[in-house]
Every structure is written in C-alpha cells, then in structure tokens.
Amino acid sequence: MTGKRRWNGWGSVETQYPLPVQAGVFLKQLLGEGKALPGITLEQVISKVPETRLEPNDLYSTGPFDRICHARGQSLPDWLAMKCGDYGQFPDAVAFPQTRQDVINLLELAKQNQYVIIPYGGGTSVAGHINPQQGDRPVITVDMGRMNRMLGIDKESQLATFGAGVVGPELESQLRGQGYTLGHYPQSFELSTLGGWVASRSSGQQSLHYGRIEQLFAGGKLETFNGCLELASIPASSAGMDLREVVMGSEGRIGILSEIDVNISPLPKKEGFFVAFLPDWESGVTVMREAAQQRLPLSMLRLSNPIETYTQLRLAGHEKSIAWLERYLSLRCVDEGKTMLTFGVTGSRSQYRHTKQAFRKLLKVAGAVYIGSVLGKRWQHGRFRFPYLRESLWQQGYMVDTLETCTPWSNVTPLMNAIEKSLAQALSEYSENTHVFTHLSHVYSQGSSIYTTYLFRAGGNAADTLQRWKKLKETTSRIIVEHGGTISHQHGVGKDHAPYLNQEKGEYGMHRMKQICELFDPNKQLNPGTLLDD
Numbered sequence: 100m101t102g103k104r105r106w107n108g109w110g111s112v113e114t115q116y117p118l119p120v121q122a123g124v125f126l127k128q129l130l131g132e133g134k135a136l137p138g139i140t141l142e143q144v145i146s147k148v149p150e151t152r153l154e155p156n157d158l159y160s161t162g163p164f165d166r167i168c169h170a171r172g173q174s175l176p177d178w179l180a181m182k183c184g185d186y187g188q189f190p191d192a193v194a195f196p197q198t199r200q201d202v203i204n205l206l207e208l209a210k211q212n213q214y215v216i217i218p219y220g221g222g223t224s225v226a227g228h229i230n231p232q233q234g235d236r237p238v239i240t241v242d243m244g245r246m247n248r249m250l251g252i253d254k255e256s257q258l259a260t261f262g263a264g265v266v267g268p269e270l271e272s273q274l275r276g277q278g279y280t281l282g283h284y285p286q287s288f289e290l291s292t293l294g295g296w297v298a299s300r301s302s303g304q305q306s307l308h309y310g311r312i313e314q315l316f317a318g319g320k321l322e323t324f325n326g327c328l329e330l331a332s333i334p335a336s337s338a339g340m341d342l343r344e345v346v347m348g349s350e351g352r353i354g355i356l357s358e359i360d361v362n363i364s365p366l367p368k369k370e371g372f373f374v375a376f377l378p379d380w381e382s383g384v385t386v387m388r389e390a391a392q393q394r395l396p397l398s399m400l401r402l403s404n405p406i407e408t409y410t411q412l413r414l415a416g417h418e419k420s421i422a423w424l425e426r427y428l429s430l431r432c433v434d435e436g437k438t439m440l441t442f443g444v445t446g447s448r449s450q451y452r453h454t455k456q457a458f459r460k461l462l463k464v465a466g467a468v469y470i471g472s473v474l475g476k477r478w479q480h481g482r483f484r485f486p487y488l489r490e491s492l493w494q495q496g497y498m499v500d501t502l503e504t505c506t507p508w509s510n511v512t513p514l515m516n517a518i519e520k521s522l523a524q525a526l527s528e529y530s531e532n533t534h535v536f537t538h539l540s541h542v543y544s545q546g547s548s549i550y551t552t553y554l555f556r557a558g559g560n561a562a563d564t565l566q567r568w569k570k571l572k573e574t575t576s577r578i579i580v581e582h583g584g585t586i587s588h589q590h591g592v593g594k595d596h597a598p599y600l601n602q603e604k605g606e607y608g609m610h611r612m613k614q615i616c617e618l619f620d621p622n623k624q625l626n627p628g629t630l631l632d633d
C-alpha cells in the first residue's frame with residue numbers, strides 16, 4: 100500500500116475510486132436520492148477515548164490514536180462506528196510485537212493479570228472478529244503487523260516460513276523476488292495478513308488453482324498460555340489427528356500464530372483472464388458445475404447472475420463501449436437475462452493452452468459468446484481496487500454490504516433466490532428498496548459459494564442505518580442456515596455470525612468446540628465473544 104492507511108475506512112488515503120456519473124444516476128433510479136450521514140473528525144473521536152485501565156509498559160502503547168485504529172474492523176456496523184463516532188469499546192492498549200519472544204511476554208503478562216488479548220492481523224474482518232467487548236478486564240489488542248518477514252525458504256520442497264503478520268503484498272513481493280508465489284488473493288489482499296487468513300479460514304480469488312488457505316497452510320507456531328504448539332510441516336501423515344485443523348478457524352480463541360509455514364508454487368509461466376456471456380443463469384451454472392466436476396485446471400471462475408451482470412456493466416463507466424458490446428451480444432442472441440462469466444487460466448504454457456481450449460469448448464456447447472481478454476484484464480487490474488468504491492458510495496449516502504455462503508450444487512439456485520428475496524423485502528417496513536445481486540466464485544465438485552452484494556440507502560442517522568442493516572443481516576443469515584448453507588464460506592464467524600453457528604455444528608459440536616477453546620484458555624481471555632458467543 101502506498102500512503103497512510105485511512106483511520107476510518109478502507110485502504111490508503113492516496114487511493115480513490117470515484118463512482119462514475121452514470122452509476123450515480125443508476126443508483127438514484129433504483130434506491131432514490133442518497134444523503135451522506137454526518138461524519139465525525141479524528142479530533143472528536145480522540146476526545147471520546149476513555150482513560151486506559153493499564154499501567155504504562157514497554158510492551159504496548161496506550162496512545163488514543165493506536166486504540167482508535169484497532170477498535171473496529173471493516174463490517175458495515177464498524178464503518179458506521181468509525182465514520183459517525185459511536186465506537187462502543189476501545190482496547191486499553193495496542194501491542195506491536197516484533198519477535199516471538201515479545202508475543203510470549205505479552206501472553207505471560209496477560210495470564211498473570213487476567214487481561215484480555217485480541218490477536219489482530221490487518222483488521223479486515225467483516226464479521227466483528229477483532230472488536231473488543233465490554234467487560235471489567237483490561238483489553239490489549241496485539242497487532243502482528245511488525246512480524247512480517249520471510250524467515251526461510253526451502254525451494255526444493257516448495258515451503259516458506261513467514262512472520263504471521265505479513266500482509267498480502269509484502270508476502271508476495273518477498274516470494275516473487277525468489278521466483279515463487281503463494282497465490283492467495285482475497286479481495287482484502289492489500290491489508291489482510293497470513294495469520295488472519297489462517298485464523299479465519301480465508302479463500303483467495305484463485306483458490307481453484309492454488310487452493311484455499313487450508314491447502315496452503317503447512318504448519319507453524321501457535322503461542323498459547325501454556326507454551327508453544329508446534330505444527331510440523333510434513334507433506335502428509337497418518338500419525339493421528341491433524342492439529343492444523345484446530346488452529347485453522349480458531350479466530351484468536353486459542354493462541355497467537357507467530358510463525359507460519361506455507362506451501363508455495365513457482366511463478367506461473369503464463370496467466371490470463373477472460374470473459375464470456377451466457378444466455379441465461381441456468382446455462383452459466385451448468386458450465387461452472389461441469390468445469391468443477393471435470394476438474395478443469397482453471398485458476399479462477401466467477402459467474403455473475405443477470406442482475407449483477409447488468410449492474411457491473413452500468414457501474415463500469417465507458418458507456419459507448421458497453422452499448423456496443425450489448426448490441427453485439429444481442430445479435431448473437433445473448434440478451435435479456437444474460438450472465439457474465441469471468442475465468443482465469445494459470446500455469447505452464449502447455450497447461451494454459453490446453454485448459455483454455457477445453458474450457459472454450461464447454462462454453463461453446465452452452466451457447467456462450469466469448470469476448471476475449473479486455474474485460475478480464477479490467478477485472479484483473481481492478482480486483483483489489485473495488486473495496487475503495489465503498490468510500491464513494493458512502494459519500495453519496497449509499498450503504499453496501501455482502502453475505503456469502505456455500506451449499507451443494509442442487510441447492511445453489513434455490514438458496515440464491517431465497518437470499519435475494521429476503522434481502523429485497525427486508526426494508527419494506529421502511530418503504531425502502533434494496534438492490535441485490537449475486538455471483539458464484541468458488542466452485543467445488545460438490546457445490547459452490549454464493550456471494551451476494553446488497554445496496555441500500557442510509558437512514559436519517561447512524562442508529563437508524565444500523566437498524567436497517569440488522570434487519571437485512573439477521574433475517575437473511577437465518578434464511579441461509581435454515582436453507583442448507585454455511586454461515587460463512589470465507590469471512591469466518593467473528594461476533595456477527597456466532598449466533599448462527601449452532602445450526603451448523605449442532606449442540607454437541609458447539610459444546611466440544613467450547614471445551615477445546617477452554618483447554619487452551621480456561622479463563623476466556625483470548626478474544627472472548629468471537630467464534631463462540633462467550
């Protein structure tokens with residue numbers, strides 16, 4: 100990231116993503132005129148930060164700016180808090196460990212004094228993972244960002260070790276310098292960390308080729324109140340239970356990951372991203388499913404439903420080129436109800452050629468119109484810039500949020516429809532519209548993720564807007580778990596999804612998960628309220 104990080108929004112202060120004029124007109128037609136919520140200045144927030152409950156200590160900072168910057172993540176309630184000032188709880192201090200020993204010392208201090216510890220990666224959680232809860236015990240947030248170095252690389256075995264606080268671009272540039280890549284690209288890549296990816300079971304945009312973080316996480320060190328849990332990086336083992344499974348998705352509840360070993364790949368010889376349009380949703384889903392079940396070695400697949408396709412084309416700007424494209428598609432009988440499919444091919448030159456050919460055959464059979472790499476390149480260049488659009492929407496009084504899940508193929512379309520219907524109706528009591536659209540972007544032989552975006556107008560103030568969001572989030576999260584979806588395919592549980600976990604894991608499963616956390620942390624000092632609701 101070039102430039103300073105925004106204290107109350109996404110990314111660098113130097114990067115803007117203005118909303119194209121036509122897109123503003125489009126939103127106004129759909130949702131009505133937006134009105135930005137009144138904001139709060141940094142000075143005003145600083146004046147609200149309460150006295151810390153901790154004595155000064157070299158291990159942490161109690162400065163108000165550090166405490167403000169670590170109080171909230173990136174969910175919509177977090178944005179409302181950061182921009183409008185109703186923060187709730189602040190951590191009492193923020194620690195910036197540089198070594199494993201610093202982490203061990205912090206845990207020891209917390210253990211002796213019953214402090215609460217919140218492990219913090221990039222703070223990009225969209226589910227309330229790192230927000231401190233109210234309580235009597237002082238809270239120290241542990242920002243891992245200074246543990247960001249590559250500590251070793253074994254090229255022969257394609258393994259590398261990193262400090263857990265390394266963010267995406269730092270990790271990739273250290274590997275690329277040696278001719279390797281991890282290939283993990285969540286949309287939050289710019290700010291999220293390796294430790295956060297493992298702790299919240301993240302999935303990158305090219306997981307089809309490189310795997311989810313579960314396939315990339317080889318081993319490492321988890322610092323706990325009672326010593327270090329060392330996970331050996333052995334490629335395969337039948338030696339009992341795999342303890343990596345306990346660490347992945349532990350969301351800071353059992354310890355702090357200090358060092359992480361990852362499976363790396365040589366940089367691909369060739370990579371490209373392309374777009375095709377299909378006549379309707381059903382033919383698009385069929386192509387996605389067949390590609391997954393035939394195990395075509397594509398690196399990325401994304402199918403936008405008709406409303407997302409329409410919205411993306413309207414938000415793209417470049418009206419003349421889009422009008423030309425739509426006329427061309429219409430001549431090829433791909434018109435109303437069309438779906439846009441973006442795909443990526445990554446690998447050696449021959450893999451690249453064969454995979455592309457095989458996939459284009461599938462597309463042809465499905466009646467797709469292949470339009471080449473122009474829109475694919477646009478997607479590639481903009482892939483980490485889209486989150487900046489949220490700032491521009493905010494300034495115009497429009498809120499944007501997402502819901503995501505995963506379900507078997509037989510349930511993908513019914514669940515998508517149920518999610519969209521719930522979101523579309525949720526604000527009827529306010530006589531407000533919601534603009535809802537969906538894509539499928541992580542496919543497996545057995546099913547697919549469903550990623551739904553929704554936009555709505557801000558209410559008269561932050562509290563009213565929060566009520567609207569709660570209505571949307573709560574009714575639809577309930578629909579997701581009651582209709583056979585997971586409460587999260589990639590964003591994790593945090594605090595916002597904890598109430599829905601029971602449905603998925605069952606009473607017995609929840610009880611055992613709680614017991615596992617208590618074995619590591621009997622006094623519930625590690626990130627209480629996240630993952631489990633106490």
Ligand SMILES: Cc1cc2nc3c(=O)[nH]c(=O)nc-3n(C[C@H](O)[C@H](O)[C@H](O)COP(=O)(O)OP(=O)(O)OC[C@H]3O[C@@H](n4cnc5c(N)ncnc54)[C@H](O)[C@@H]3O)c2cc1C
Binds near residue numbers: 229303
């Ligand atoms: C714009 C945007 C786009 C996103 N896109 C994606 C996406 O494409 N795919 C995806 O998977 N997610 C995505 N996310 C969600 C988020 O980025 C991921 O959940 C990410 O893995 C969080 O990483 P982080 O380093 O920011 O962790 P944080 O948000 O800081 O923490 C997340 C959890 O991990 C724990 N944790 C962090 N570091 C450690 C550590 N070293 N040891 C132990 N526990 C730790 C924390 O306690 C917390 O419970 C997106 C978020 C945003 C805002």
